[in-house]
Amino acid sequence: MKAVIVADIIQSTSFSVEQLMAIQEELQKYVDENVRWFQEHDSDFWGRVVRGDTLECYMGHPHYALRMALLLQLRMMLFNAAQNSGEKESVRTKRNGIRVSLGVGEMRVSDPEKGILDGEAVYLAGRGLDGQHTAGKEKVSIKRTLFYASFNQAESRAVSLMLGSIDVLFRKATDIQRTVLYNKLLGKKEKEIAELLGKSTPAINQHGIKSGWNAISDIVNYYEKELYPL
Secondary structure (H helix, E strand, C coil), rough: CEEEEEEECCHHHCCCCCHHHHHHHHHHHHHHHHHHHHHCCCEEEEEEECCCCCCEEEEECHHHHHHHHHHHHHHHHHHHHHCCCCCCCCHHHCCCCCEEEEEEECCCEEECCCEEEEEEEHHHHHHHCCCCCCCCCCCCCCCCEEEEEEHHHHHHHHHHHHHHHHHHHHHHHHHHHHHHHHHCCCCCCHHHHHHHHHCCHHHHHHHHHHHHHHHHHHHHHHHHHHEEEC
C-alpha cells in the first residue's frame, strides 16, 4: 500500500500574487523538509506544488502519512497566523487556509522526475476534495478540512470520523496550542518544546491537555500501530 496527500488552498483566487507566492514557498519548504526526514527514515517521499494552489505528496508506505497530513494542516494554520498577525485569532481560524486529503491504496506510477502520479491512492485523495472548491464565492462556510479514504470502506469510515474530531480540535485550539501540537507530532518531548517556546514544562503540558493532545495521540497511534505498522 502507498499513500498520497492532496491539499488545496482555500479561496486561493482571493489572495494577492505576493500572498500566493508566500504560500507556495511555505508548501515547498514542507516538501523539502519531508524529503530529508523520510530519507533519514529509509522511506520514499516526494511532493510537488501544482497549479500554484495545490500540493501533492507521495509516500512509499502509509505508516507516517496521517502524521504528515496533520503536520501540514497545523503548519499552514500557523503560517496563516504569522502572515495575518494583526487580525483576531478567531478570524484567522475561520479562514483556516488549507484542506488536506489523505488517500491510501495502490499506485500504478510514481515518477518524481517526470512528475507523474497515477493510481488508486491519488484518486482516493483527490476524491476527498471533489466538490469542495470555493472559487468565486464571497462567503464560504468551511465545515471540514481533513479528509481520508482507503480501499477499505469500513476503515475509511472509521478514520474519517476520527479526523472529524481532530478537525474540530485544531480549529478550537489557540495559536500556542497549535504550536505545541505541531511539535508533539514531530515527536518532541515537553521539555524540548518548553525550551523552544520559552515556557515552563507544566505550561506546555496544560496546553497539550486543553488542545486534546491525548485524543489526537491515541488516533495517530491507532493508525500507525494497528492499521499501518512498519
